[in-house]
Amino acid sequence: MAQNPSSEWEGLIHFVGRLRETSARGIKAALADAPKCRFAMLERLYYAIHTHGQEGSIYVSDLARITHKPLPAVSRGLRLLEQDGMVERETDSKDRRKTLVRITPAGMEALQGCEDALNGYFARVMARLEPEQLARMREMRDVLIDALEAEAAATLKHAEIQKGGPDHGEDF
DSSP, X not given: OOOOHHHHHHHHHHHHHXXXXXXXXXXXXXXXXXXXXXXXXXXXXXXXHHHHOBTTBEEHHHHHHHHTOOHHHHHHHHHHHHHTTSEEEEEOSSOTTXXXXXXXXXXXXXXXXXHHHHHHHHHHHHHTSOHHHHHHHHHHHHHHHHHHHHHHHXXXXXXXXXHTSOOOSSOO
């Protein structure tokens, strides 16, 4: 007997919710012994610098644009990272109106420690799967991610049109 489409969607929603919650708990536990670094913010900054920055730094205004967050939220997040010694900000010598941000050596070391902890955690998770299960999961993960990303982009675009701008509720 085939499931009705409503219960299939409910099952998928339940699966995604459990995946998110369970992986968040595992990630938190895996990072418990890693260096404190506000990993999510530092990782996004690292990615932004390497994809949009120059010479190991990025303008704060560019970071706000790339992350679709208002400048005050980005500055708040950077201030936290700066207080922890993970980043440093400096005025651009060519244009004193602009501020550059870069990850400090301590920030890079902490980021690497956190990445190592997460890689170990997910390697242990994958080791719990049978080879056939792992192969099937790999086949379907990109399909699911592509569908989720496409729908998220469409939904976000629709929401921005309705609200008149991007979400302003989170730090970068």
